[in-house]
Amino acid sequence: MKVIHVSAECYPAAKVGGLADVVGALPKYQTNLGYEAAVVMPYYENKYGKSSKHTTDYQTVVDLAENNYKATVYKTDNSLKEFGYHLYQVHIENLLDREEVYGYEDDTERFIAFQKVVLDWILQFAQVPKIIHCHDHHTGLIPFMLTQCTKYIPIRGIPTVFTIHNAQYQGEFSFEKLAYLPEYNLEQSGILEWDYSINSMAAAIKACWKYTTVSPNYMNELPYAATGLDWLFDTERDKSVGILNGIDTDVWNPSSDKMIAKNYTVRTVESGKQANKALLCEKFNLDPKKPLVAFIGRLVYQKGADIMAGIFDRALDANDINGLVLGSGDPHAEFLLNELKEKYPGRYNTYIGYNEELSHLIYSGADFLIMPSRFEPCGLNQLYALRYGTIPVVRTTGGLKDTVKDIGEKGGFGIRHEHVSVDDVALAITRANKLYNDTAEFKRIRKEIMKIDNSWENSAQEYIELYNLIAQ
Numbered sequence: 001m002k003v004i005h006v007s008a009e010c011y012p013a014a015k016v017g018g019l020a021d022v023v024g025a026l027p028k029y030q031t032n033l034g035y036e037a038a039v040v041m042p043y044y045e046n047k048y049g050k051s052s053k054h055t056t057d058y059q060t061v062v063d064l065a066e067n068n069y070k071a072t073v074y075k076t077d078n079s080l081k082e083f084g085y086h087l088y089q090v091h092i093e094n095l096l097d098r099e100e101v102y103g104y105e106d107d108t109e110r111f112i113a114f115q116k117v118v119l120d121w122i123l124q125f126a127q128v129p130k131i132i133h134c135h136d137h138h139t140g141l142i143p144f145m146l147t148q149c150t151k152y153i154p155i156r157g158i159p160t161v162f163t164i165h166n167a168q169y170q171g172e173f174s175f176e177k178l179a180y181l182p183e184y185n186l187e188q189s190g191i192l193e194w195d196y197s198i199n200s201m202a203a204a205i206k207a208c209w210k211y212t213t214v215s216p217n218y219m220n221e222l223p224y225a226a227t228g229l230d231w232l233f234d235t236e237r238d239k240s241v242g243i244l245n246g247i248d249t250d251v252w253n254p255s256s257d258k259m260i261a262k263n264y265t266v267r268t269v270e271s272g273k274q275a276n277k278a279l280l281c282e283k284f285n286l287d288p289k290k291p292l293v294a295f296i297g298r299l300v301y302q303k304g305a306d307i308m309a310g311i312f313d314r315a316l317d318a319n320d321i322n323g324l325v326l327g328s329g330d331p332h333a334e335f336l337l338n339e340l341k342e343k344y345p346g347r348y349n350t351y352i353g354y355n356e357e358l359s360h361l362i363y364s365g366a367d368f369l370i371m372p373s374r375f376e377p378c379g380l381n382q383l384y385a386l387r388y389g390t391i392p393v394v395r396t397t398g399g400l401k402d403t404v405k406d407i408g409e410k411g412g413f414g415i416r417h418e419h420v421s422v423d424d425v426a427l428a429i430t431r432a433n434k435l436y437n438d439t440a441e442f443k444r445i446r447k448e449i450m451k452i453d454n455s456w457e458n459s460a461q462e463y464i465e466l467y468n469l470i471a472q
């Protein structure tokens with residue numbers, strides 16, 4: 001392989017959010033472009049892990065201070081055929097092999113062990129990859145260990161690329177856990193340090209060869225984004241590049257998607273969306289004659305979860321529309337969204353949980369998709385919405401700003417708002433409702449957005465060009 005992607009998530013093996021979609025698709029597009037890519041991720045004891053067939057590629061014992069864990073790298077059968085690249089899964093007994101990706105008390109230990117096994121595995125390759133591409137903080141210690149730890153001197157020259165999918169999560173932990181890392185010259189500890197802790201993301205930014213953000217605009221925002229690393233992002237800016245995420249058009253394709261009620265193309269969008277909307281409205285007791293405004297996502301502060309119920313309450317009160325939310329996260333937000341169902345029976349519904357199939361039905365059946373994000377490194381939902389002819393209503397931030405143009409501008413096709421407030425988002429929804437009632441214009445835009453090309457092809461090529469700058 002030429003590049004190995006290291007990630008905690010990869011669709012369909014394990015998905016929490018967009019990271020999985022990116023790592024699940026980018027290597028396929030790179031391989032198709034002639035740059036052979038592979039993925040290495042943790043083995044989780046989830047539905048995919050339990051049913052996947054694999055052979056053993058490598059075995060070792062990984063230590064975390066005085067504790068030792070048996071580790072095996074699996075090569076997944078048929079992954080090249082099924083996903084378009086080789087998938088390797090790292091099984092670490094009693095550490096990684098659990099159902100969920102994150103959320104355990106010992107996540108620090110789990111991901112340090114994962115990163116060590118990945119490097120131990122690469123260390124014994126007959127032919128090493130040209131590039132190691134790390135994604136988010138769970139893999140952020142790799143550039144540091146590779147360049148600083150004595151053990152990895154033989155592979156020290158492999159260039160690393162680090163992609164920031166979300167700079168809010170940084171993988172900080174106390175220097176008391178320093179003994180988990182392999183031996184290095186302690187005078188170099190400053191590379192690990194940020195704000196008196198070990199900070200995996202900061203260490204990655206300092207030690208990698210190049211880092212990228214998942215949209216150009218997010219890269220511009222980072223030096224002012226109040227992540228705590230603003231100064232670092234400012235000083236290291238010269239080695240950063242913003243590369244916009246794409247979408248996997250094999251998975252996200254309304255004309256072949258098996259998870260929706262009726263397939264459609266630009267030509268058949270009216271009847272197609274109508275059929276999907278009818279099913280959605282039937283399932284959730286909504287009125288198919290009214291516009292359907294939906295939200296899909298993690299119910300966290302980033303996504304505006306704290307004001308989500310307030311937004312729908314105000315928007316439903318002011319407009320004759322339906323509302324539907326699919327998501328899970330903050331328990332209080334979940335409670336308020338559930339409560340709202342009683343206030344607007346027949347016009348509003350909530351589905352609390354994670355449901356991949358339902359998300360596809362919503363992209364295909366909704367008329368508008370809202371994303372009132374406080375920040376959004378790229379955002380994939382708006383790209384899926386566009387492809388399914390669903391008009392995005394987004395806050396002007398991060399990758400949303402790069403990918404959605406307001407209908408007030410020349411060539412505009414979406415609705416944008418500036419603030420994350422109930423007033424501002426509800427007003428944007430009122431604009432959406434007006435657009436819906438301007439039937440000809442609404443139908444025209446719906447067709448136009450389906451034609452926008454947000455596929456991975458261009459961005460996969462941009463990554464390859466970046467690799468070529470630094471690889472021998």
Ligand code: ADP
Nearest residue numbers: 017018297298327353354355356359379380381
């Ligand atoms: P993030 O990675 O910050 O969560 P993105 O917009 O990049 O945001 O990607 C989110 C991905 O997760 C999309 O594929 C979206 O459809 C999916 N998703 C989020 N929440 C849910 C849910 N509750 N059920 C199904 N899919 C979800």
Ligand code: GLC
Nearest residue numbers: 018019165214377378379380
């Ligand atoms: C992160 C970001 C999201 C981005 C995704 C994939 O989870 O929150 O904006 O689209 O990663 O890069």
